[in-house]
Amino acid sequence: LTSVTIPESVTSIGGYAFSGCSGLTSVTIPESVTSIGGYAFSGCSGLTSVTIPESVTSIGGYAFDECSGLTSVTIPNSVTSIGSQAFCYCTGLTSVTIPGSVTSIGDRAFWLCSGLTSVVIGSGVTSIGDGAFSDCPKLVAVAVERETPVTIGSNTFSNRSNATLYVPIGCKAAYAAAEYWKDFREIKEAGLNYEYDMSKKEATVIALPDGNRYEGIIIIPSSVTYGGETYTVTSIGNSAFYGCSGLTSVTIPNSVTSIGECAFSWCSGLTSINIPNSVTSIGSSAFYGTAWYDNQPDGLVYAGKV
Numbered sequence: 001l002t003s004v005t006i007p008e009s010v011t012s013i014g015g016y017a018f019s020g021c022s023g024l025t026s027v028t029i030p031e032s033v034t035s036i037g038g039y040a041f042s043g044c045s046g047l048t049s050v051t052i053p054e055s056v057t058s059i060g061g062y063a064f065d066e067c068s069g070l071t072s073v074t075i076p077n078s079v080t081s082i083g084s085q086a087f088c089y090c091t092g093l094t095s096v097t098i099p100g101s102v103t104s105i106g107d108r109a110f111w112l113c114s115g116l117t118s119v120v121i122g123s124g125v126t127s128i129g130d131g132a133f134s135d136c137p138k139l140v141a142v143a144v145e146r147e148t149p150v151t152i153g154s155n156t157f158s159n160r161s162n163a164t165l166y167v168p169i170g171c172k173a174a175y176a177a178a179e180y181w182k183d184f185r186e187i188k189e190a191g192l193n194y195e196y197d198m199s200k201k202e203a204t205v206i207a208l209p210d211g212n213r214y215e216g217i218i219i220i221p222s223s224v225t226y227g228g229e230t231y232t233v234t235s236i237g238n239s240a241f242y243g244c245s246g247l248t249s250v251t252i253p254n255s256v257t258s259i260g261e262c263a264f265s266w267c268s269g270l271t272s273i274n275i276p277n278s279v280t281s282i283g284s285s286a287f288y289g290t291a292w293y294d295n296q297p298d299g300l301v302y303a304g305k306v
Contacts, residue, residue, distance in 0.1 A: 002046075008032050013040045015060065022046055025069075031055045036063050038083065045069050048092075054078045059086050061106060068092055077101045082109050084129065091115050100124040105132050114138065131155045192218075195237065196226055203231035205240050222253035236263045238283065245269055254278045259286050271295070275304040282306050 001021050005028040006013070015037035018024060025046045029036075031053045038060035041047065045068045052059070054076045061083035064070060071092045075082070077099045084106035087093065091114045098105065100122035107129035110116060116136045121128070133139060134155050194203045203224050218241075223232050233253065238260035241247060249272040250264070256276065261283030264270055270290040275282075282303060287293040293301075 002026070004028070006030055006033065011035075013037055015039050016042070019043055029053055029056070034058075036060055038062050039065065042066055049073070052076055052079065057081075059083055061085055062088065064090060066090075075099055075102070080104075080124075082106055084108060085111060088112055095119070098122050098125065103127070105129055107131060108134065111135055118142075128156055192220070194224055194226070194231070194233075196231055201229065201231050202234045204235045204237045205233065206237040207240055208244060217249040217251075218247060219251045220253055220256070222255040234258070236260055238262060239265065241267055243267070248272065250274070252276055252279070257281070259283060261285060262288065265289055275306070277305045279304050279306055 001024055003026045004018065004024065008030045009032065010030065011032055012035045013029070013033060016039045017037065018027070018041050019039045020043040022043060022045045024044045025048060027041070027047065027050065029052060032055060033053060034055050035058050036052070036056060039062045040060060042062050042065040045066065047067050048069050049072045050064065050070065051074045055078060056076065057078055058081045059079060063083060063086045064073070065085050065087070066089045067087070068089065068091045070090045071094065073087070073093065073096065075098060079099065079102055081104045082098070082102060085108045086106060087110050088108055089112045090110070091112070093113050094115050095118045096110065096116065097120045101124055102122055103124050104127045105125060108131040109129060110133050111131050112135045114135070114137060116133070117138045119133060119139065119142050121142065133142070192205055193207045195206045196203050203226070205220060220236070221233060223230050232255050234255055235258045236252070236256060239262045240260065241264050242262050243266045245266065245268045247267045248269050250270065251274045254276045255278065257278055258281045259279060263283065263286045264273070265285050265287070266289040268289060268291060270292050273292050
Protein backbone atom coordinates (compact mmCIF):
# COMPACT_ATOMS: atom_id res chain seq x y z
CA LEU A 1 0.00 0.00 0.00
CA THR A 2 1.60 3.27 -1.15
CA SER A 3 -1.21 5.83 -1.16
CA VAL A 4 -4.64 6.24 0.40
CA THR A 5 -7.49 8.64 -0.34
CA ILE A 6 -10.08 8.49 2.42
CA PRO A 7 -13.62 9.17 1.12
CA GLU A 8 -15.78 12.10 2.21
CA SER A 9 -18.21 9.76 4.01
CA VAL A 10 -15.61 8.98 6.71
CA THR A 11 -15.87 11.01 9.95
CA SER A 12 -13.17 9.33 12.03
CA ILE A 13 -10.00 7.32 11.52
CA GLY A 14 -9.93 4.60 14.13
CA GLY A 15 -7.08 3.33 16.24
CA TYR A 16 -4.42 1.28 14.40
CA ALA A 17 -6.23 1.92 11.07
CA PHE A 18 -3.00 2.11 9.05
CA SER A 19 -0.52 1.07 11.73
CA GLY A 20 2.62 -0.54 10.35
CA CYS A 21 1.97 0.38 6.68
CA SER A 22 5.64 1.19 6.12
CA GLY A 23 5.21 1.51 2.34
CA LEU A 24 2.53 4.20 2.63
CA THR A 25 3.93 7.46 1.22
CA SER A 26 0.83 9.65 0.94
CA VAL A 27 -2.58 9.93 2.54
CA THR A 28 -5.42 12.32 1.74
CA ILE A 29 -7.70 13.05 4.69
CA PRO A 30 -11.05 14.70 3.80
CA GLU A 31 -12.75 17.58 5.62
CA SER A 32 -15.37 15.15 6.94
CA VAL A 33 -12.88 13.58 9.38
CA THR A 34 -13.06 15.04 12.91
CA SER A 35 -10.72 12.72 14.82
CA ILE A 36 -7.61 10.65 14.24
CA GLY A 37 -7.40 7.73 16.63
CA GLY A 38 -4.48 6.35 18.60
CA TYR A 39 -1.78 4.53 16.59
CA ALA A 40 -3.76 5.39 13.40
CA PHE A 41 -0.57 5.87 11.32
CA SER A 42 1.97 4.49 13.79
CA GLY A 43 4.98 2.98 12.06
CA CYS A 44 4.16 4.46 8.63
CA SER A 45 7.82 5.24 8.09
CA GLY A 46 7.34 6.01 4.39
CA LEU A 47 4.98 8.97 4.98
CA THR A 48 6.79 12.20 4.12
CA SER A 49 4.08 14.81 4.77
CA VAL A 50 0.63 14.99 6.29
CA THR A 51 -1.95 17.77 5.98
CA ILE A 52 -4.59 17.43 8.63
CA PRO A 53 -7.89 19.05 7.56
CA GLU A 54 -9.56 21.91 9.43
CA SER A 55 -12.33 19.55 10.57
CA VAL A 56 -10.07 17.50 12.89
CA THR A 57 -10.34 18.44 16.56
CA SER A 58 -8.09 15.82 18.16
CA ILE A 59 -4.98 13.84 17.31
CA GLY A 60 -4.88 10.63 19.32
CA GLY A 61 -1.98 9.17 21.26
CA TYR A 62 0.73 7.54 19.12
CA ALA A 63 -1.23 8.63 16.01
CA PHE A 64 1.96 9.27 13.98
CA ASP A 65 4.40 7.47 16.27
CA GLU A 66 7.56 6.26 14.46
CA CYS A 67 6.71 8.01 11.18
CA SER A 68 10.44 8.53 10.66
CA GLY A 69 10.06 9.75 7.06
CA LEU A 70 7.68 12.55 8.01
CA THR A 71 9.39 15.87 7.25
CA SER A 72 6.42 18.20 7.62
CA VAL A 73 3.03 18.22 9.30
CA THR A 74 0.34 20.89 9.14
CA ILE A 75 -1.78 21.08 12.28
CA PRO A 76 -4.93 23.15 11.63
CA ASN A 77 -6.60 25.67 13.94
CA SER A 78 -9.42 23.21 14.60
CA VAL A 79 -7.23 20.85 16.66
CA THR A 80 -7.58 21.28 20.42
CA SER A 81 -5.46 18.42 21.73
CA ILE A 82 -2.38 16.46 20.71
CA GLY A 83 -2.22 13.06 22.40
CA SER A 84 0.65 11.36 24.21
CA GLN A 85 3.49 10.36 21.90
CA ALA A 86 1.42 11.52 18.92
CA PHE A 87 4.57 12.36 16.92
CA CYS A 88 7.11 10.39 18.93
CA TYR A 89 10.20 9.27 17.01
CA CYS A 90 9.35 11.34 13.93
CA THR A 91 13.05 11.82 13.29
CA GLY A 92 12.54 13.65 9.97
CA LEU A 93 10.52 16.53 11.44
CA THR A 94 12.57 19.73 11.56
CA SER A 95 10.00 22.31 12.68
CA VAL A 96 6.52 22.28 14.19
CA THR A 97 3.93 25.04 14.61
CA ILE A 98 1.22 24.26 17.14
CA PRO A 99 -1.78 26.55 16.54
CA GLY A 100 -3.56 28.65 19.15
CA SER A 101 -6.54 26.29 19.14
CA VAL A 102 -4.52 23.55 20.87
CA THR A 103 -4.91 23.63 24.66
CA SER A 104 -2.88 20.57 25.62
CA ILE A 105 0.20 18.76 24.35
CA GLY A 106 0.39 15.21 25.67
CA ASP A 107 3.24 13.44 27.45
CA ARG A 108 6.21 12.77 25.15
CA ALA A 109 4.20 14.10 22.18
CA PHE A 110 7.39 14.92 20.25
CA TRP A 111 9.79 12.70 22.17
CA LEU A 112 12.85 11.48 20.23
CA CYS A 113 12.24 13.84 17.28
CA SER A 114 15.98 14.03 16.75
CA GLY A 115 15.77 16.32 13.71
CA LEU A 116 13.52 18.92 15.34
CA THR A 117 15.19 22.36 15.48
CA SER A 118 12.35 24.78 16.23
CA VAL A 119 8.89 24.76 17.81
CA VAL A 120 6.21 27.45 17.98
CA ILE A 121 3.63 26.83 20.72
CA GLY A 122 0.37 28.73 20.22
CA SER A 123 -1.39 31.02 22.66
CA GLY A 124 -4.08 28.51 23.61
CA VAL A 125 -1.78 25.91 25.18
CA THR A 126 -2.30 25.64 28.94
CA SER A 127 -0.42 22.40 29.56
CA ILE A 128 2.63 20.70 28.10
CA GLY A 129 3.06 17.09 29.19
CA ASP A 130 6.03 15.29 30.72
CA GLY A 131 8.90 14.91 28.26
CA ALA A 132 6.86 16.47 25.44
CA PHE A 133 10.02 17.61 23.63
CA SER A 134 12.63 15.52 25.43
CA ASP A 135 15.52 13.91 23.56
CA CYS A 136 15.34 16.44 20.73
CA PRO A 137 19.09 17.24 20.68
CA LYS A 138 18.92 19.73 17.79
CA LEU A 139 16.13 21.83 19.29
CA VAL A 140 17.47 25.40 19.46
CA ALA A 141 14.34 27.58 19.60
CA VAL A 142 11.05 27.26 21.44
CA ALA A 143 8.56 30.11 21.08
CA VAL A 144 5.67 30.22 23.54
CA GLU A 145 3.00 32.63 22.29
CA ARG A 146 1.06 33.38 25.46
CA GLU A 147 0.94 35.94 28.26
CA THR A 148 -0.38 33.75 31.08
CA PRO A 149 1.15 30.81 32.96
CA VAL A 150 1.34 27.43 31.29
CA THR A 151 1.68 24.13 33.18
CA ILE A 152 4.94 22.42 32.25
CA GLY A 153 5.56 18.72 32.86
CA SER A 154 8.83 17.26 34.09
CA ASN A 155 11.76 16.86 31.67
CA THR A 156 9.77 18.67 28.98
CA PHE A 157 12.84 19.88 27.10
CA SER A 158 15.48 17.56 28.52
CA ASN A 159 18.47 16.09 26.71
CA ARG A 160 19.16 18.65 24.01
CA SER A 161 22.53 20.25 23.39
CA ASN A 162 21.29 23.80 24.00
CA ALA A 163 18.17 25.82 23.36
CA THR A 164 16.75 29.31 23.43
CA LEU A 165 13.38 29.92 25.02
CA TYR A 166 11.27 32.77 23.62
CA VAL A 167 8.37 33.90 25.80
CA PRO A 168 6.09 36.94 25.34
CA ILE A 169 5.93 40.06 27.48
CA GLY A 170 4.23 39.34 30.79
CA CYS A 171 4.57 35.58 30.42
CA LYS A 172 5.13 33.92 33.78
CA ALA A 173 5.73 30.48 32.31
CA ALA A 174 9.50 30.81 32.48
CA TYR A 175 9.40 31.63 36.17
CA ALA A 176 6.74 29.07 37.10
CA ALA A 177 8.73 26.35 35.40
CA ALA A 178 12.22 27.59 36.17
CA GLU A 179 13.15 24.16 37.48
CA TYR A 180 12.95 22.78 33.95
CA TRP A 181 13.92 25.82 31.91
CA LYS A 182 16.78 27.16 34.01
CA ASP A 183 19.42 25.93 31.56
CA PHE A 184 18.06 27.80 28.54
CA ARG A 185 20.67 30.26 27.37
CA GLU A 186 18.29 33.15 26.84
CA ILE A 187 14.80 34.21 27.84
CA LYS A 188 13.51 36.68 25.27
CA GLU A 189 10.88 39.26 26.06
CA ALA A 190 10.93 38.57 29.81
CA GLY A 191 8.26 40.03 32.11
CA LEU A 192 9.08 43.74 32.10
CA ASN A 193 7.54 46.16 34.60
CA TYR A 194 5.79 49.28 33.32
CA GLU A 195 4.44 52.63 34.44
CA TYR A 196 1.19 53.66 32.74
CA ASP A 197 -0.04 57.10 31.69
CA MET A 198 -3.82 56.59 31.67
CA SER A 199 -4.60 59.90 29.95
CA LYS A 200 -2.18 59.45 27.05
CA LYS A 201 -2.45 55.64 26.82
CA GLU A 202 1.33 55.46 27.00
CA ALA A 203 3.63 53.12 28.91
CA THR A 204 7.19 53.47 30.17
CA VAL A 205 9.53 50.55 30.79
CA ILE A 206 10.69 51.01 34.38
CA ALA A 207 12.46 47.78 35.39
CA LEU A 208 13.14 44.11 34.99
CA PRO A 209 11.65 41.97 37.77
CA ASP A 210 14.94 40.22 38.44
CA GLY A 211 17.25 43.20 38.12
CA ASN A 212 20.86 42.30 37.39
CA ARG A 213 20.14 38.58 37.74
CA TYR A 214 18.65 38.70 34.25
CA GLU A 215 20.70 37.19 31.45
CA GLY A 216 20.19 37.15 27.70
CA ILE A 217 18.22 39.19 25.20
CA ILE A 218 15.41 41.70 25.63
CA ILE A 219 12.93 42.65 22.92
CA ILE A 220 10.87 45.59 24.13
CA PRO A 221 7.32 45.52 22.72
CA SER A 222 5.67 48.47 20.95
CA SER A 223 2.51 48.09 23.05
CA VAL A 224 1.27 46.36 26.20
CA THR A 225 -2.14 45.55 27.63
CA TYR A 226 -3.10 46.60 31.14
CA GLY A 227 -6.58 46.53 32.67
CA GLY A 228 -8.08 45.65 29.31
CA GLU A 229 -6.55 48.76 27.68
CA THR A 230 -3.71 48.92 25.16
CA TYR A 231 -0.81 51.29 25.90
CA THR A 232 1.88 52.33 23.44
CA VAL A 233 5.40 51.94 24.82
CA THR A 234 6.95 55.36 24.23
CA SER A 235 9.85 55.53 26.68
CA ILE A 236 12.45 53.63 28.66
CA GLY A 237 12.65 55.08 32.14
CA ASN A 238 15.63 56.28 34.16
CA SER A 239 17.82 53.37 35.33
CA ALA A 240 15.32 50.85 33.89
CA PHE A 241 18.01 48.23 33.19
CA TYR A 242 20.74 49.65 35.42
CA GLY A 243 23.33 47.02 36.37
CA CYS A 244 21.86 44.14 34.33
CA SER A 245 25.34 42.74 33.73
CA GLY A 246 24.05 39.58 32.04
CA LEU A 247 22.06 41.46 29.41
CA THR A 248 23.65 40.94 25.99
CA SER A 249 21.25 42.39 23.42
CA VAL A 250 18.32 44.85 23.33
CA THR A 251 15.87 45.66 20.54
CA ILE A 252 13.84 48.86 20.97
CA PRO A 253 10.62 49.30 18.94
CA ASN A 254 9.80 52.24 16.68
CA SER A 255 7.22 53.47 19.20
CA VAL A 256 9.90 54.57 21.70
CA THR A 257 10.86 58.24 21.55
CA SER A 258 13.05 58.63 24.65
CA ILE A 259 15.61 56.67 26.66
CA GLY A 260 16.10 57.84 30.25
CA GLU A 261 19.22 58.63 32.25
CA CYS A 262 21.35 55.60 33.16
CA ALA A 263 18.76 53.39 31.42
CA PHE A 264 21.36 50.76 30.50
CA SER A 265 24.20 51.99 32.67
CA TRP A 266 26.60 49.23 33.83
CA CYS A 267 24.98 46.56 31.66
CA SER A 268 28.54 45.41 31.12
CA GLY A 269 27.64 42.46 28.88
CA LEU A 270 25.51 44.56 26.50
CA THR A 271 27.17 44.26 23.09
CA SER A 272 24.23 44.83 20.75
CA ILE A 273 21.48 47.45 20.84
CA ASN A 274 19.08 48.51 18.11
CA ILE A 275 17.99 52.14 18.50
CA PRO A 276 15.23 53.14 16.04
CA ASN A 277 14.94 56.51 14.32
CA SER A 278 11.87 57.28 16.43
CA VAL A 279 14.14 57.99 19.44
CA THR A 280 14.71 61.74 19.77
CA SER A 281 16.34 61.97 23.20
CA ILE A 282 18.79 59.89 25.21
CA GLY A 283 19.53 60.73 28.83
CA SER A 284 22.97 61.21 30.35
CA SER A 285 25.00 58.07 31.06
CA ALA A 286 22.31 55.97 29.34
CA PHE A 287 24.91 53.46 28.11
CA TYR A 288 27.74 54.17 30.51
CA GLY A 289 29.77 51.06 31.36
CA THR A 290 28.35 48.91 28.56
CA ALA A 291 30.47 46.92 26.13
CA TRP A 292 28.49 48.47 23.26
CA TYR A 293 29.48 52.01 24.28
CA ASP A 294 33.06 51.13 25.14
CA ASN A 295 33.52 49.58 21.70
CA GLN A 296 32.46 52.74 19.85
CA PRO A 297 35.27 54.63 18.10
CA ASP A 298 36.49 57.91 19.56
CA GLY A 299 34.49 60.91 18.37
CA LEU A 300 30.80 61.23 17.59
CA VAL A 301 28.51 58.28 18.31
CA TYR A 302 25.30 58.01 16.29
CA ALA A 303 22.48 56.17 18.02
CA GLY A 304 19.73 56.11 15.40
CA LYS A 305 19.26 59.77 14.49
CA VAL A 306 20.52 61.03 17.87
